[in-house]
Amino acid sequence: MSKVLVLGGTSWLGGQIAHHAVMRGHDVTCLARGESGKTPSAVTFVHGDRDNPGAYDKVIDRRWDMVIDVSRQPGHVRSALDVLGKTSSHWTFVSTGSVYADQSGPLTERSPLLEPLAGDTASPETYGEGKVACEEAVRTHPHHLVIRVGLIGGPGDRSDRLGYYASRFALAQDEQVLVPDVATQPMQVIDVRDLAQWIVKLAESRVTGIVHGAGERTIVGDLLTMSAEAAGFEGDQVAASEDWLRARDVEEWMGPRSLPLWLPASHLGMGLMDDTRALEHGLERRSYAEMLADTLVYERDLGLDRERKAGLSRQDELDLIAELRS
Template sequence: MSTVLVLGGTSWVGGQIARDAIARGHDVTCLARGESGDVPTGATLVRADRSDPQAYDEVRGRGWDSVIDVSRQPGQVRSAVSALGSDATHWTLVSTGSVYADQSGPLTEESPVLEPLDGEVAEPEQYGEGKVACEQAVRHLRRHLIVRVGLIGGPGDRSDRLGHYAARFALAGDEPVLVPAVADQPMQVIDVRDLATWIVTCAETGATGTVHAAGERTTVGELVALSAEVAGFMGDQVLASEAWLREHDVEEWMGPRSLPLWLPASHHGMGLMDDTRALAYGLERRPLSETLRATLEDERARGLDRERRAGLSRPAELELIAELRA
């Protein structure tokens, strides 16, 4: 049994990592405020606010076999490394493909990154710069792994992105559904369960370096088609051009008035992340259809007609379809 400290562990990704580590028999502690939810059964919660200088006092000096950090805030990562870096045999930072300076084309781990954020707190629009600063904070550690993750999907997704189309197809019945006319746009989705399993495996084996964690390459068109298939949707998919959508104040990617997974050309590289190194590190990925089925089951449990963080409301969608067809 190894000792694993998850800095986080009460939200989606951190919780899944903790759950996987527990299932393998590791002694798991989660350090978090505890405001995002409960830790998985079997984990020990240490309540702490990482902005507090004393946040790590209870977990300091315990000789952790693995520390896994999911934070996006440079100040939190820097303080954790300062307090615990000498205690940890292996350190994993969960980073992002958003660190790259040019995301318009294929990305490798050697692609140039953004300038790191100087400050301690990254605003949402500084997500990439903040993660670059987080990466810098761990690079001097002797055994570290930086995992740059692409789009994550699967049950429990609080962003509401991947589940939008499957849920909408299931809700619509035989009524039409609005789809962006970007069928050829590259896309990659990694199941949160596969991501967590692989991160824990890498911690166990002591893998080091910088590596992508991305799904198999597909397209938005294929993903939407699979979403319709798992939902049993037989109605019309109404295509809207990017220009038309922008004219009607529909946003890309995410947000309350958006069509998720549609990206501007400047960000198509998020679907072109090289996975060669990850596969060499042992990453295994389930079929996208399986992820979508589990996602739809989770969407049904939470309510297909609930208010979402990403995707148009059904009334707004129907209004746009009516105008598009007029």
């Protein structure tokens, strides 16, 4: 049994990492503010606000076999390494594909990075630069692993992205659904459960270096078809061009009044992340059909007609379809 410290562990991916570490027989502690949710059962929760100097006081007196950090703030990562680095045998940091300077095409672990953020606190606009700075700090640990993750999906997704279409198809049934006219756009989504379990396995094996954690390559059109099949959808998909959508203030990718999975040309690389190294290190991914079916169960539990963090309201969507068809 290894002693595992998860810095986080109450949010979506962090919680899944803690859960899988417990399932694999480890003694798991999560240090977090606890504002994003509860830790899984059998996990020791330690309250700690990493903005405060004494955040690590309750975990500093133990030697950790594995530390897994999911932070996006350089100051948090630097302070954790300063306090815990020398008493931790292996350090895993969960980064992102957003660290790359040019995300318009295929991405490998050797692709050039953005300039690292100089300060301690990243804003949403400097998310990628912040993660680069985090990686820079993590490289000071002699046994470190950086996992650059692409789009994550599956049950529990708080961004509301992947589940939008399965949910909308289920709500619409035999009516029309608006989709972006980007059927051939590349896309990759990895199930949070597969990602979390793999991260724990890599940490157990003391793997070091940099590796992508991305889904199997597919295209948006196929994801939409599989989402419709999962929902039993019998209506029509109404495709709107990118220019038409932008002219009506519909956003790409995520956020309110958006159409998820639609990427601007500058970010198509998020669907073209090389997974060669990940597969060599044993990444196993469930099928998209299984992930979408499980996601739809989660969406139904929340309510198909709820207000979402990503996507269109049903009435807004119907108004746009009417305008497009007029």
